[in-house]
Amino acid sequence: MFSDIEVTSPADFHVHLRQGEMCKVVTPLVRKGGFKLAYVMPNLRPPITTTEMALTYKKELEAIDPGTEYLMTLYLSPDLTPNEIRKAKDAGIVGVKSYPRGVTTNSEGGIESYEAYYPVFEAMEKVGMVLNLHGEVPSDPTSNTCVLNAEIKFLPHLRSIHERFPKLRIVLEHATTRAAVETVKSLGETVGCTITAHHLALTVDDWAGQGFHYCKPVAKFPDDRLALREVIREGHPRFFLGSDSAPHPSETKSTSTPQVGCAAGVFTSAHLLPLTAHLLEEFGALDKLEGFVSINGRRFYGKEVAAGSEKIRLRRSSAPIIVPNAFGAGTQSVVPFMAGGRINWDIVDS
Template sequence: MMLTLTRPDDFHLHLRDGQALARTVGDALGQCARALVMPNLVPAVDTLEAVSAYRQRILAHVPKGADFTPLMSLYLSQTLSPETLLHAKAQGVLAVKWYPKGATTNSAQGVAHLEALEPILSVMQEVGLILLIHGEVTEAQVDIFARESCFIEEVLIPLRAKFPRLKMVLEHITTAHAVEYVRSQERNLAATITAHHLLFNRNQLLVGGIKPHFYCLPILKKEEDRLALVQAAVSGDRRFFLGTDSAPHARSAKESACGCAGCYTGYATMAFYAQVFERAQALDKLNDFAAKFGAEYYELPYNHGELVLEKRVWQLPETLPFGDTVLVPFLAGEQWHWQVVA
C-alpha cells in the first residue's frame, strides 16, 4: 500500500545547534519541505543577527538541491525590542515564541508574566507576526497534569481579550480542554499536535517503570485527552495542523537522575502520523493536516513536490549518531508499519 502526500510542513521543530545539526537537519529534510525552527538555544535567538546566523548554520547542513527551507522564529525575552519586530518579517521571521519562564528545556530566559511586554505584543499585532505559545503555567502549586488547562483559563483567555487581532498558535496541545477551547474560537487561534501525543497516553510513560524516552513537556495526558487530540487531527478542521515538537537529547541527558524533556520523532515524522491516521480510518485527511492547514494559517503557498510512504514493516533504529555521542529515538527498536520511501 502506497500513500502519496504533498511535501509536508513541520510547524514546530527543534533542530538544536552545533554538532546536532548534522543529525537533525538531515532527518528533517527527509520528512518535510519546511520547518518552523524553535529559538530556544543558549543563548536564546532573540535578535535578528542571531536569527540570521542560526539560519546560516542550518543551511550549511542542507545538501545542494535539497528541498528544505528553515522558517525562523524569535524568542520572546526581556531583551527583544519593538524595533526588532518592525524589521523581522522583512528578514524572514514568521513568529515569536513565548516560553513561560521555567516551563521546558532552555526556558530560563523566558517571561513569567507578559504585562511588561505588552508593547511588543502590540507591535506584533500590527505587523502580523504570529505568537507561538508553550501553553503551561509554571507555578509550583499547580499539578503538572493540569498546567495546560490552567494556562488556558488564567492566561490565554485574558491575553486574547486584550489582543484580539494577534494571531496565535497554542503549541503541542495535549488535552481535551485545549481542543474544545481552540474549537470555540472563530479566528486568530490555531494549534499544533505532535505525533507522540496522538499515539500514547501517560500510561506509556509510567506503567511498568519510568520510561525516560516518553518524557516530554507538556507531559502525556489521559486516554480521553489522547482520543480528543486524534479526533481533532483527523476532523478536517483547519485550526489543527502538524507540529512535531521533535526534540533531541543525548542518551546520557535522557537516561539520568534528572532526565531532559523531549521526544525525538523527527527521524520518522510522517511514518508516525500515518499510523495514527490509518488507525482512525482517516488517511485521506492526512495531506490537509500535514501540508495545507498550517501553510494556510501562516499565509504561505503550498509546497511543491511529493512525499511517498509505503505500508511495510521495518524496525526503528535503537540509536542514532548525535555529534560525538548518540541519542535514543522515539520508539527505538520497535517495529513500525509505515515508512517514507521517496
C-alpha cells in the same frame, strides 16, 4: 500487499534543531523524515533574541542541509522590542516563541507576565508575525499546580491575549488536553494549534518511569488523547502538525541521577511522516493526513504550496518498517520515538 498515498510538501511547524554537533546530526533528519519545511524553535543557549542571531542561525542550518526551508523565530524576552519586531519581519522572520519561566528545556529566561509584552504583541499584530505559546504555567504547590494540570491552568492566558489582540495570529503549541482542544476551537480564526505525533500515541502511563517518552508538556489521560485524535479525524482546519521533535543525548534521557533528572523531549524528526501516517491509520484518520501535515498549517502561516509542488509518496507494506535504535554516535547519540518498534509506512521514491 502495497498501497501508496501521496502528500504535497509536508511542513513541520515546531521543531528543535539545537546547535553545535547535535545540530549537525539532527538537521538532515528533517528531510529524511519527509519534510522540507521546518519551523525552528529559538530556545538555544543563549536564546535567539535578535534578528541578527536568527539570521546567523538560519545560515548555519542551511550550511548543514540547504534542501530544507527554515522558518525562523525569536525568543520572547525583555530584550525584544517593537522596533526589533519590525526589523525581524522585514528580514523574513516569521514568529516569536513564548516560554513561561522554567517549564521546559532552556526556558530559564522565560516570561512571568504577558501584560509586560503587550507593546510587542501589538507590533506583531500590525506586521503580521505569529505568536507561538508554550501552553503551560510553572508548577506551584501552593496552587496545586503540577505537570498534569499546567496546560489547563494556562488556557485563561490564551483567551485573554486573544481577546486583547484579536487580529494577532496565535498558535497554542503541542496541545495535550481536551480542554485545550475545546478552547482553541471556541476562539477565532486567528488562533491555531499544533499537535505532535507522540501525543497521539502516549498517555501518562507511557511516560511514568520511561524517560524516552518524557516531554513537556507531558502526555495526559486517555480521554485527552482521544480529543487530539477526534479533532484530526474531524479535519478541523486550525489544527496541524508541529512535531516538537526535541533531540537530547541518550545519556540525558536515561539518567538516574536525582540532581540531574531526565531531559524533557521526544525525538521524531527522522521518521516523522511515516510515523504520523501509521498513527492516523490506527485511529481511522489516514484520509486526513495531507490536511494535518501540509494544508492546514501552511494555510495558517500563509505558506500554501504552489501548483505542481513536489509530493512525497508513502507506501504501506505487510512487512513493517523497524525504527532504528539510535541516530548519531557517542555523546551525540539520539534515541528516536518507538526505537526498535514497527510502523506500517515508509517513504518511497516517486
